[in-house]
Amino acid sequence: MQIRVYYEDTDVGGVVYHSNYLNFCERARSEAFFKRSKNPVLEDGHFVARKVNADFFKSAKLGDMLDIQTQLIEMKAASFTLKQTIFRDDEKIFELEILLVHINFYAKIQKMNKETKDMILSLFEE
Template identity: 70%
Template sequence: MKIRVYYEDTDTGGIVYHSNYLNFCERARSQAFFDKGMVPVLDDGHFVARRIVADYFKSAKLGDILEIKTQLVEMKAASFTLKQGIYKEDEKLFELEILLVHTSFEGAVKKIDQKTKELILTLF
């Protein structure tokens, strides 16, 4: 997914504020569902972030066009791990690894059903 950096994404110096890299990655994950005509909330629950490891390599700036690339790292019974990178052209600016856990709407951890696992495999 490609995005442009807008003024609202930056500090007063035109540099992307650190937490916005997480927002950009979240948009890319959500967009994968939207591209399939779906929303990232399932009939029986949703996915919540349990762990995020982030590395910042270089700053993005106002007006930059960024590409967010996402790949599935691991699928387990009730969770999956993604690696996401943010690039400006071929240069990696940011990378995160995120563990997403499937929960009921009440917050209880739930096993991911086979249909949802297959969906995740097609999305990422």
């Protein structure tokens, strides 16, 4: 997924503010659902971030076109881990590993049913 860096994404010097890389990755994950006509909120719950590990390699700047690539790293009974990498042209500038946990509407961790697991695989497996 491609995203352009807008003024609202940057600090006064035109450099992307560090937390906005997380927003860009969130947008890419949401787009994966929307592209396949899926709502990220499921009938039996939704996903929340449990753990995030981020590496910042270079700064993006105002006007840059960024490409966010997402791949499934691991699938468990109630969670999955994604690796998301942001590139400017062919240069890696940011990488994120995020553990997403499936919870019910009472905020309790819940195993994913087969349909949900299959959906996640279809969205993020290469």
